[in-house]
Amino acid sequence: MFGLFGKNKPVKIRSRGDSRKYGVAAKNLNELLKKGCKLLQLPSSGAHLCSYADGTQVTEEFFQTLPDNTDLVLLCRGETWSGVVCDIGQLLSTDRHADALVEAAKGLLSDERSHKRRKLLTDLLLNLEDTSELESREEDEGWFEGIDARFKTKSAYMKFNCESRIRSYMKEVDAAAKTVQKETVRKEVVKTARRLAEMLKTARHNGGYFDRTEEEGERLCTRAGWFTCQGSFEQEACPSLHSINPYGSRESRIVFSTWNLDHRIEKKRTIIPALLDALQSHKSCDVNLLYFYRLLFTRENLKLVHIVCHKKGAHHLLCDAAQTFTKVKGQPKVKGQHKVKGKKRRLV
Numbered sequence: 001m002f003g004l005f006g007k008n009k010p011v012k013i014r015s016r017g018d019s020r021k022y023g024v025a026a027k028n029l030n031e032l033l034k035k036g037c038k039l040l041q042l043p044s045s046g047a048h049l050c051s052y053a054d055g056t057q058v059t060e061e062f063f064q065t066l067p068d069n070t071d072l073v074l075l076c077r078g079e080t081w082s083g084v085v086c087d088i089g090q091l092l093s094t095d096r097h098a099d100a101l102v103e104a105a106k107g108l109l110s111d112e113r114s115h116k117r118r119k120l121l122t123d124l125l126l127n128l129e130d131t132s133e134l135e136s137r138e139e140d141e142g143w144f145e146g147i148d149a150r151f152k153t154k155s156a157y158m159k160f161n162c163e164s165r166i167r168s169y170m171k172e173v174d175a176a177a178k179t180v181q182k183e184t185v186r187k188e189v190v191k192t193a194r195r196l197a198e199m200l201k202t203a204r205h206n207g208g209y210f211d212r213t214e215e216e217g218e219r220l221c222t223r224a225g226w227f228t229c230q231g232s233f234e235q236e237a238c239p240s241l242h243s244i245n246p247y248g249s250r251e252s253r254i255v256f257s258t259w260n261l262d263h264r265i266e267k268k269r270t271i272i273p274a275l276l277d278a279l280q281s282h283k284s285c286d287v288n289l290l291y292f293y294r295l296l297f298t299r300e301n302l303k304l305v306h307i308v309c310h311k312k313g314a315h316h317l318l319c320d321a322a323q324t325f326t327k328v329k330g331q332p333k334v335k336g337q338h339k340v341k342g343k344k345r346r347l348v
Helices: 029-040 060-065 083-091 095-111 117-127 154-177 185-200 204-210 250-256 265-281 291-296
Strands: 011-013 022-026 048-051 070-075 260-263 300-305
Touching: 011 029, 022 029, 029 048, 029 060, 029 070, 154 185, 154 204, 154 260, 154 265, 154 291, 185 204, 185 265, 185 291, 265 291
Parallel strands: 011 070
Antiparallel strands: 011 022, 048 070, 260 300
C-alpha cells in the first residue's frame, strides 16, 4: 500500500555479522536496496534482503506487507541468512562477543515481562558472567562465600566436595556392619569395612573426580571445569545435554550440589546387601573386595547426573556373582587384584 500511495515504508537494516541497525525508508524494494547498499557501503550487484527474524527473503510483494520498522539483513551475492539463530550462533562461536552479550542480556532482562524469556536470559547471563579462569580465593572472593577459610583454591574445595560424597558411601557400609546380629559374621563385616576404608584412603577418596587440575583420566570435568551429565543409569548419554561449570560462579557451585554421583548397580538395595550375604558364610579374605570397592566408590559404577536424570526407582541391576569371591588357589588372581611391595597402589 505504501508504494501505491507514494509513501515511504520505514525499516531497520543491518549487514551480516553487524549488530548495528540503521533506519531507512523507501517506497519499494529496489529503492531500499539502493539506499541500503549506499549506507552500508556494500556492492549493489547481487545484493538482497532477508528478514532478520526468520531469514525469509524479501520480495517486492513481501516488502509491501512488512510492518513499520521491521528488522532486515542486507546481504551480498552468495551470502545467506537463517534468521536470528544465525546471529546467535555467530556470537557464541567466539568469546570476543561475550561482554556484548552480557550487556545486551542485562538490558533485555530489565524490561522483560515474559517468565520464559526471563529464564532464558538469566541462564545466558549465568553462563556468560563466569570467572572459571580464576582459581584462588584472592582472585575470586565471591565464589568462596560461605566456604571454610582453609580452602585457598577452587580445585581444592571441589576435591573436598567429591571426597565428602564418597566418604558418605563408606559410612553406609560401616552402618550396615552394626546391623549384623551374629557376632562371628559381624567381625568379618567390620574387618571387610576396615579394608575397604584403607583402599579408599589409598585412592585419596577419589576426590580427583571433581578436581579440574587432575589428569584427564582422573577427572570428570574438562580442564576449564565443565561437567556434562552422563544420563540416567540405563542410558549411554544424557539426551538433554545437561552441563554445568561449578568453577564459574558461586551460584553454579551451589546448583552443582544437586547433581548426583549415582550408582548404576544400587548401593543400598544391591551392593551392600550382596556384600553382607557373601560374608554370612565366607571370611573377608575370600570376598573379592576390589570388585565391591569398584562398585561402591569408582567410575566403573558411578555416573554423574543432573538431578532431572537421577532416577530414584529400583534399577534392577545385580552384582556379578562370578566376581563376588576371589579365585581359589592354583587359579590366577582377579585382574587388578595384586599388591605392590614398598609403595601404595592407587585404586581408581
